[in-house]
Amino acid sequence: MGESPNDLVIITGMSGAGxxxxxHAFEDLGYFCIDNLPASLLGQLLVVTADAGSGLSRKLAVVCDARNKDYFADLDDELDALKGKGIPFRIVFLDADDDKLVARYKASRRRHPLCDEGMTIAQGITAERALLYQLRVMAQDVVNTTDMLPMQLRAKIRELFGEGDEREGLAVTVYSFGFKHGAALDADIVIDVRFLPNPYYDPALKSLTGLDAPVRDFVMYRDETVEFMSHWKSLLDCVMPGYVKEGKQQLAIAVGCTGGQHRSVAIAEATGDYLRTRGYRVSVTHRDLPLAESVQNELTGEAKVHA
Known part of the structure; x- marks a missing residue:
């Protein structure tokens, strides 16, 4: 294991507390997560993870809870063993008020894991609190989810364990496309830039793309584009923080023109550059650019044959 106490996180707490x-929040942060792991297997898991050829992440989040009644008693011993070996770990204990836990179980219609025959949900919760008392005392982080929405719990986990600015947790993909090749069906935001003058009709630019400086300059330095980019950036500054606040992990922004070769490519690149300056983690792709390039290759080949 590494030196950071965040390399191994034990997620535990009351059933129904989240x-x-x-x-799921830890998965979004890049942790390898295992749910309902018998405590006796925790040490073996760390041995496997330490094997460079295992392919597992060094950052682990393991849910150990009262569902494994027969194995749960081993957890204290396993944690003591980790301490003895100098392996750092952090315990996150999720809790909620009893009446809230009862209401959640009634709404889910699921059986409480500590409810034996003839027991009520409230009695099961009382038994679970007694079983988990020592873990709650040991926990570095106790999160009460009584009044939390799921997105608020995810935000709390990001606050405690996220690295860097919160915006870096949102993976943004900006891609260009051509409407004549089909709509952008998987995009969260679609912007149509076909209102901008088209370099396609300039013979010197027709065979180039928005990645080439002459086309990029043709598109970006026009008065129409300068005005558009000012409003476009303002819109992004308005909506992007909202996506972060809502806990969105992936966002796709599609920029479309007619063929996906000139205008959309240049604007997509400029959009990606701007979002990076605002602290977002961005990748830029061009969905239909290979189609335009293959057509140009075919035309070039035909011209050579006729020559």
Missing amino acids: RTEAM
Whole structure:
């Protein structure tokens, strides 16, 4: 394991307090997550993870809870063993008020893991609190989810364990496309730039793309584009923080023109550059550029044959 106490996180706490939602948040942060692991297997898991050929992430988040009644008693011993070996770990204990836990179980219609025959949900919760008492005392982080929405719990996990600016947790993909090749069906935001003058009709630019400086300059330095980019950047500054606040992990922005070769490519590149300056993690791709390039290759080949 590494030197950071965040390399191994033990997620535990009351049933119904949000362990599954927390695990999903850790997955989004790049942790390798295992749900409902018997405590006795924790040490073996670390041995496997330490094997460079295992392919597992060094950052682990493991859910250990009362569902494994027979194995849960081993957790204290396993944690003591980790301490003895100098392996750092951090315990996140999720809790909620009893009445809220009862209401959540009634709404889900699921059986509480500590409810034996003839027991009520409230009695099961009381038994679970007694079982988990020592872990709650040991926990570095106790998160009460009584009044939390799922997105608020995810935000809390990011606050405690995220690295860098919160905006870096949002993976943004900006891609260009051509409407004549089909709509952008998987995009969260679609912007149509076909209103801009088209370099396609300039013979010197027709065979180039928005990645080439002459086309980029033709598109970006026009008065129409300068005005558009000012409003476009303002729109991005308005909506992007909202996506981050909502806990969105992936965002696709599609920029479309007629063929996906000139205008959309230049604007997509400029959009990606701007979002990077605002602290977002961005990748830029061009969906239909290979189609334009293959057509140009075919035309070039035909010209050579006729010559």
